[in-house]
Amino acid sequence: MAEKYIVVTGGVISGIGKGVLAASTGRLLKEMGVDIQGIKVDPYLNVDAGTMNPNQHGEVFVTEDGYEADLDLGHYERFMGIQMHRENNMTAGQVYSSVIQKEREGKYLGSTVQMVPHVTSEIKERIRRIRSEVLIIEIGGTVGDIEGEIFLEAIRELTLEAGRERFLFAHITFVPHIRTTEEFKTKPTQQSVQLLRRIGIQPDVIIARSETHIEPEERKKIALFGGVRQNMVVNIPDMDNVYKVPQLLYDNNLHLMISERLGLQLSGPFHWDIPSLFRPLKIGLIGKYLGTNDAYKSIDESVFLCGVEKPEMIDAQELESLEDKEIHSRLSSFDGLIIPGGFGKRGTEGKIRAIQYCREHDLPVLGICMGMQLMVIEFARNRLGWKEANSTEFDPNTPYPLIDIMENQKKSKLIGGSMRLGGQIAPILAGTRLCEVFGSKKESFERHRHRYEVNYHPFRQLYRFPEDPEDEFRLTISSVSNFVEAIEWSHHPFYIGVQFHPEFRTKAGDVHPLFHALISKAEEKGKNKREVPFRENMV
Secondary structure (H helix, E strand, O other), X not given: OOOEEEEEEEEOOOOOOHHHHHHHHHHHHHHOOOOEEEEEEEOOOOOOOOOOOHHHHOOOEEOOOOOEEOOHHHHHHHHHOOOOOHHHEEEHHHHHHHHHHHHHOOOOOOOOOOHHHHHHHHHHHHHHOOOOOEEEEEEOOOOOOHHHHHHHHHHHHHHHHHOHHHEEEEEEEEOOEEOOOOEEOOHHHHHHHHHHHHHOOOOOEEEEEEOOOOOHHHHHHHHHHHXXXXXXXXXXEOOOOHHHHHHHHHHOOHHHHHHHHHOOOOOOOOXXXXXXXXXXXXEEEEEOOOOOOOOOHXXXXXXXXXXXXXXEEEEHHHHHOOOHHHHHHHHOOOOEEEEOOXXXXXXXXXXXXXXXXXXXXXXXXXXXXXXXXXXXXXXXHHHOOOOOXXXXXXXXXXXXXXXXXXXXXXXXXXXXXXXXXXXXXXXEOOOOHHHHHOOOOOEEEEEEEEOEEEOOHHHHHHEEOOOOOOOOOOEEEEEEOOOEEXXXXXXXXXXXXXXXXXXXXXXXXXXXXXXXXXXXHHHHHXXXXXXXXXXXXXX
16 A cells, blocks of 8 residues: 555546646656656546547557556656556446456345445555555546546545545646636636535645646635645646656645655655757658547657657558659658558558558658558568558458468457557567667567567568578568567668557657667658659569
């Protein structure tokens, strides 16, 4: 059980930065010598985020132990610099499933199973499992949501059982600015705090989110009606760099507020090193989940933390209908491309068109998961002439099934939590570009999320190993475990595909080396950039 707790709740609207606040607070305390952990509470009925559509919910983040989590756990890892696990995410689906299972097993000894005390007890039990000096609990959704009420009730009960002096409640709300009258409106925040009070929780700190800086008079009003001292109202305006938030919290003395409230001993100065100068490079991301900006969050942040503006999204489906010259016009301005993972046939032909362009025009390209698989398909089609080459995911009857479902997946009837998930060793073969990227390491521990793999043995003539003679008509296998982990083409400045997800290992100050390598090659490409002519009839 944790010694102290910081509970982050949200009001007025969703999506105002509870996850970033929780993660930034964790990093602030960690830098000052506090042992921290975090847990994200998601009130949705899904057991985990694995079956959620990225267009609606954003990226599915995969932890080292193979858990498919809400993207906020990605914020926690990147900001806090610590590994998250399945215990760091609690969903209503998990809680209710466990309660029902216990009822079926007779563990409630014939009691009438109710929301209170049985469901709240399950929630409290899961929170108590996590041990740390300070546990940061983020309650998903917005105060007033019907599905979140039981979690807030459980937290209220926990404060009574553990002692209110061990808790700090941080409530983050949105303060709208009315342009016609040039004034901030604090009433939504006041009402949000009132909702929280009715549940039995009084916030200790109010974080006011806004488009621009809020004047002291408005902060004073928020403090008065929110029942906190004026210095306990912290304003976070919209920022061009989300990694500036920990420094802003430090400058507003949030660490001192927490220390005073919880009796923490802080040590050492706060040091937070993030990119401040950005290289003038243009990286493209060939994606198909365009319904939200969060669908490829970890890839975006991996590029950004290399000191480059986040990738520009390119619609994979749009590329499918373009002529070759139009493809050239669309892609020639980029210094490098990333082909991310995904599921389903939609947009795959557009990604293949982009890969072909990169291969034929020496444009640095990194393929991730399905992206790597499509690199294999493109090479076979356009370099070897196997025009019907495909994955059985997209064409079950292809005569060249270069990508096929993993053997242990063929009998699985469940969709959620059934893929190859989590961290596993990826041996790195000497004499490859991948080996150079990893600094001559012999292996790396990488995270996976897939159920299809390279179908190597029937098509081994498509590949070579580093010790084999050079052959421009074969791809080099640069990492192999019990299946192909990575491929590259030695006749290209940077043409690397990996089956694993390097973006899930990126942390602030410790970006995965594959992104550094891509950016480095893109920078070389940018320095040597000239008007690239369109080349027809490439082999």
